[in-house]
Every structure is written in structure tokens, then in C-alpha cells.
Amino acid sequence: xxxxxxxxxxxxxxxxxxxxxxxxxxxxxxxxxxxxxxxxxxxxxxxxxxxxxxxxxxxxxxxxxxxxxxxxxxxxxxxxxxxxxxxxxxxxxxxxxxxxxxxxxxxxxxxxxxxxxxxxxxxxxxxxxxxxxxxxxxxxxxxxxxxxxxxxxxxxxxxxxxxxxxxxxxxxxxxxxxxxxxxxxxxxxxxxxxxxxxxxxxxxxxxxxxxxxxxxxxxxxxxxxxxxxxxxxxxxxxxxxxxxxxxxxxxxxxxxxxxxxxxxxxxxxxxxxxxxxxxxxxxxxxxxxxxxxxxxxxxxxxxxxxxxxxxxxxxxxxxxxxxxxxxxxxxxxxxxxxxxxx
Numbered sequence: 001x002x003x004x005x006x007x008x009x010x011x012x013x014x015x016x017x018x019x020x021x022x023x024x025x026x027x028x029x030x031x032x033x034x035x036x037x038x039x040x041x042x043x044x045x046x047x048x049x050x051x052x053x054x055x056x057x058x059x060x061x062x063x064x065x066x067x068x069x070x071x072x073x074x075x076x077x078x079x080x081x082x083x084x085x086x087x088x089x090x091x092x093x094x095x096x097x098x099x100x101x102x103x104x105x106x107x108x109x110x111x112x113x114x115x116x117x118x119x120x121x122x123x124x125x126x127x128x129x130x131x132x133x134x135x136x137x138x139x140x141x142x143x144x145x146x147x148x149x150x151x152x153x154x155x156x157x158x159x160x161x162x163x164x165x166x167x168x169x170x171x172x173x174x175x176x177x178x179x180x181x182x183x184x185x186x187x188x189x190x191x192x193x194x195x196x197x198x199x200x201x202x203x204x205x206x207x208x209x210x211x212x213x214x215x216x217x218x219x220x221x222x223x224x225x226x227x228x229x230x231x232x233x234x235x236x237x238x239x240x241x242x243x244x245x246x247x248x249x250x251x252x253x254x255x256x257x258x259x260x261x262x263x264x265x266x267x268x269x270x271x272x273x274x275x276x277x278x279x280x281x282x283x284x285x286x287x288x289x290x291x292x293x294x295x296x297x298x299x300x301x302x303x304x305x306x307x308x309x310x311x312x313x314x315x316x317x318x319x320x321x322x323x324x325x326x327x328x329x330x331x332x333x334x335x336x337x338x339x340x341x342x
Contacts, residue, residue, distance in 0.1 A: 043244040046152055046190050047074065048089035052244055053152075054184050056177060056220055057192045058159075060211055061227035065235060067194050068104070069263055070227060070256075071155050074192075075099050076116065078152055079128035086237070086256065086267040096128045098145060098154045102135055102161035115263045135162055139179050146187040154183075159193040160212070167213035174216040181220070193221075205274060206238040206253065231288065233258040235265070236272065292322060293330060300331065 044053040051057050061067050075097045077085040084090055101109065109131055117126075130151075134141065142154060156162065165172040180191045195217065197210040204210060206226035211218050218224060224241035236253040239245055255268035270291065292313060299309045306324050313321035322330065 045089070045091060045244070046078070047085065048091070049242065049245045049249055050088055050223055050225060050239065051153070051190050051192060052222055053091075053093070053190060054188050055190060055222040056181055056184060057190060057223040057225070058195050058211070058217070058221045059192060059225045059227060060195050060197055062197055062229065065227050065229040066258060066263075066265075067227055068101075068157050069258070070235075070237075070265055071157060071192065071194060072099065072112070073116075073264055075129050075153070075155055076125060080122065080125040086254070086265065092152045094150050094152050096130070096149060096151045098130045098132060098142065098151055100132050100135070100138065100142070100154065100156050102133075102156075102158055104157075105133060106131070112263060115261070118262070138162060139183065143183055143186075146183065146189065150187060151189050153190040153192060155192050155194075156180075157194045159195050159217075170214040170216035173214045174220060177217065177220040206236070206240050208241040210240075228253075230255070233260055234268070238274070289322075289330065292317065293334065296327065296330075297334070306331075 045051065046053045059067050059071055074085060078090060078092045078097055079095055081092060081095045082090050104112075113126070130145070132138075132141075132145075145151075146154075160167060163173070163176055165176070167173065183189075184191050196212045198212045206228060208218050208224045208226075209215075210226070211224070218241065221241060222243045223239065223245065226236075226238040226240045228236040228238070230236055235256045235258060237256050238253040239249055242250060251274045253272040253274060255270040255272065256265045257268050258265055272290070295316070296309050296313065299312060300306075304312075306327055310321070310324045310327055313327075
């Protein structure tokens with residue numbers, strides 16, 4: 001019989017260092033030498049800087065901010081073998097995912113998919129996403145499905161519906177999440193949960209401490225992404241926890257825009273840096289001011305009066321535009337802090 005022992009496999013991986021990433025051999029114990037010889041240069045990501053290839057992650061936010069829309073679109077982008085999503089690199093291996101939905105049924109998902117793709121099915125994309133609505137014994141069922149067909153990710157919408165116990169009891173929460181972690185490690189895939197925020201925290205600045213229930217949930221997550229509703233069709237996406245995320249991406253909110261006709265998100269070029277405890281209302285004011293000034297500054301530099309600029313802004317942005325006095329104060333602040341020539 002042809003056999004290969006574990007050391008032979010490890011030696012093979014150590015010799016073949018030309019591979020960009022090495023798969024961990026599924027076992028429970030490693031020496032430091034074995035891990036070093038795997039020659040892994042960085043944590044492999046499914047969604048660069050946001051979702052690692054293996055582990056537990058969370059998308060949180062208040063109700064009605066389109067968390068399910070964002071997660072479902074991510075699933076479809078992975079299935080479509082896209083190179084990136086919302087400006088962050090995608091690197092699927094199987095390009096297949098499972099979406100476990102506890103809040104929507106088959107009919108509602110079917111209607112939403114028609115909105116996404118009004119012209120018809122795009123290639124093999126939809127075949128690569130398995131929607132499941134059966135929550136009974138779901139851990140066992142997911143294990144069977146992942147054993148039959150490897151997947152890049154399992155999306156759980158929502159976790160609280162599947163948790164049977166006191167959400168504020170840390171020991172119970174951590175024990176529950178351990179079951180998902182074992183599946184993630186066994187099948188080398190990511191688990192991404194949608195989880196709600198506490199009502200009292202909805203007006204606060206984005207924070208990992210806003211998650212509903214025990215701190216044990218947040219502690220188990222490798223990444224926590226916060227989604228907030230802004231004016232109109234805009235949303236703020238903030239990485240509030242990222243164990244493997246580059247520091248330069250933290251404490252910033254990325255502005256997304258929702259196409260309500262097709263129910264798809266697009267990334268806006270605007271980024272809000274969280275330089276203080278603005279709260280969600282303060283973030284909105286800060287964002288609107290930055291957008292309006294991007295329009296107003298070139299107009300002022302071209303020689304237009306504040307009155308004329310006010311008229312243009314009012315026609316374009318309506319009640320969101322500043323008054324003449326406020327506009328003058330904004331330019332005075334700009335002149336004092338950044339550009340003396342304005």
C-alpha cells in the first residue's frame with residue numbers, strides 16, 4: 001500500500017516555497033518548526049483585510065440598513081469569481097458559498113435575485129450559491145454539505161435566530177460559536193454572521209462594543225464590520241475590529257451607495273476618518289460638509305460670490321445645503337486650517 005507520513009508532507013511543503021500560500025494540514029497540534037516551514041507570509045484572506053479565508057466574522061448594524069443586501073451581494077461576487085468587491089480584493093478558491101437565511105424565505109430571495117439580474121442569469125454565478133432555509137440541526141447539515149462540496153464561505157443571516165439561550169451569557173455564547181469555529185477549521189472556510197446592535201447604541205459612533213448581547217460574541221470574531229444608514233441611499237461601512245486588518249483601514253468609514261432599483265451596493269470615493277466621538281448624527285454632518293465643500297471650493301476659486309454658491313448648492317442638494325453664514329464659516333475654517341488662498 002502506498003502511504004505518506006506527515007513529516008514527508010511537511011518536508012515537501014518546506015521545499016516547494018515557490019507556492020504563494022501553503023495549506024495547513026488538518027490536525028490539532030504543530031511544533032513551531034512545522035508552522036515556520038509552511039512558509040505562510042501573511043494571513044490568507046477571502047476578502048482582503050476584511051474576511052480571512054478561515055475563521056468567524058460579523059457584519060453588524062441597526063435594522064433596515066441593508067445588511068442582508070450587502071452580505072448577499074458579497075456571496076454573489078465570490079460566486080462570480082470577481083477580482084474585487086467595493087474596492088477590496090477577492091480571492092476565492094472554490095468560488096462557492098452557502099447562504100443560511102432565517103429571516104427571508106425562498107420567494108423573497110427569488111424576487112431579489114430578479115432585481116439583481118433583470119437581464120437573466122450571468123453564467124455559472126447563481127449555481128455557485130446555495131441558499132438554505134432549514135435551521136433544524138443546521139450545524140450537522142452544514143457539516144454534511146461542506147464535506148460533500150467545499151465552499152469558500154458560509155453566510156449566516158442571522159446568528160441570534162439560531163442561538164437557543166441567554167444572549168447575555170458569555171459562556172453559552174462562546175460555547176455556541178465554538179461549534180461554528182470547528183466547522184470553519186475543519187473545512188477551511190469563513191463563517192460570516194449578521195448580528196444586530198443594541199438599540200441604545202444606534203446613535204453612537206461605530207464600535208465593536210455596540211453588538212447586542214454578551215461581549216463573548218465580539219471576542220470570537222476575527223473581524224467586525226459596522227454598516228450604518230446615512231442620508232438618502234448612502235451607508236457607512238466601518239471596520240470596527242480586524243485582528244488581521246491593516247491599521248490604515250481602521251478608524252475610517254467607507255461611503256457606500258445603494259442602487260435601489262437593482263438592490264446592489266457601489267463604493268463611493270468618499271472616506272470619513274473617525275477622528276473623534278462624532279456619533280452617527282455627527283458623522284452625517286461631517287460627511288455632508290465634506291461633500292458640499294468639494295463642490296463649493298472650486299466655485300469660490302472661480303470667483304463666484306457666497307450668495308451665488310448658496311443658490312447652486314440649494315438647487316443641487318435642497319435642504320441639506322448650508323445657509324450663507326454657515327457657508328462663510330466653513331470657508332473661514334478651511335482658510336485657517338488648510339488653504340490660506342481660499
